[in-house]
Amino acid sequence: xxxxxxxxxxxxxxxxxxxxxxxxxxxxxxxxxxxxxxxxxxxxxxxxxxxxxxxxxxxxxxxxxxxxxxxxxxxxxxxxxxxxxxxxxxxxxxxxxxxxxxxxxxxxxxxxxxxxxxxxxxxxxxxxxxxxxx
Amino acid sequence: xxxxxxxxxxxxxxxxxxxxxxxxxxxxxxxxxxxxxxxxxxxxxxxxxxxxxxxxxxxxxxxxxxxxxxxxxxxxxxxxxxxxxxxxxxxxxxxxxxxxxxxxxxxxxxxxxxxxxxxxxxxxxxxxxxxxxx
Numbered sequence: 001x002x003x004x005x006x007x008x009x010x011x012x013x014x015x016x017x018x019x020x021x022x023x024x025x026x027x028x029x030x031x032x033x034x035x036x037x038x039x040x041x042x043x044x045x046x047x048x049x050x051x052x053x054x055x056x057x058x059x060x061x062x063x064x065x066x067x068x069x070x071x072x073x074x075x076x077x078x079x080x081x082x083x084x085x086x087x088x089x090x091x092x093x094x095x096x097x098x099x100x101x102x103x104x105x106x107x108x109x110x111x112x113x114x115x116x117x118x119x120x121x122x123x124x125x126x127x128x129x130x131x132x133x134x
Numbered sequence: 135x136x137x138x139x140x141x142x143x144x145x146x147x148x149x150x151x152x153x154x155x156x157x158x159x160x161x162x163x164x165x166x167x168x169x170x171x172x173x174x175x176x177x178x179x180x181x182x183x184x185x186x187x188x189x190x191x192x193x194x195x196x197x198x199x200x201x202x203x204x205x206x207x208x209x210x211x212x213x214x215x216x217x218x219x220x221x222x223x224x225x226x227x228x229x230x231x232x233x234x235x236x237x238x239x240x241x242x243x244x245x246x247x248x249x250x251x252x253x254x255x256x257x258x259x260x261x262x263x264x265x266x267x268x
Contacts, residue, residue: 001210101195
């Protein structure tokens, strides 16, 4: 995936959460429309709920298509097995409740929590999907 | 990203579209709940709208958290610049309208279209985000 999108109800609150807690590297922010992060070999795009539901700017000969979902979305970030304990304490220190922790029968380990808009975020080791650790 | 999620209103229709047109490799399907695809180093998870809005199965000591957005989401798939013409004709052959095509001022080239549920899909070269081609 080159772009993964979530929708949030407050971009400045989201910025604090995704930058400070998750440690993602910010690409850019337009406080009324979007907040973009680098994430591995792709991008995590956070959009203000309702800001992209109409066709957008005309750029390079085309109009950016409308999109925009409402309600809790879901993404998972890849972590290493050796980082599980670090992430548990990082969430606790930030006062972010750990909603669920799953040790998958097929391998893999997931920590679930919510972003400030209620999106379901997961930190998971790649063995969950049969991918090797490295 | 390890997991990117979209919500669709018919998983069997989505399966035909994502498998045949996009050529993604299927991981598994539960026709009432989900359809999972491998996508590069991560997974694309398609969920039936409304099927995951309540807490889920208890697995490995934890309950899968509820999630589920409504309305058109957005993702972008990474393609190579040399594939643009191939994708244009592949969409045309499948009768999928090309909604917008953008040549980005900063570099990069995007083709936008819709999946059968109205999600905004994009095929884009990585230069769009300043990533190298290879």
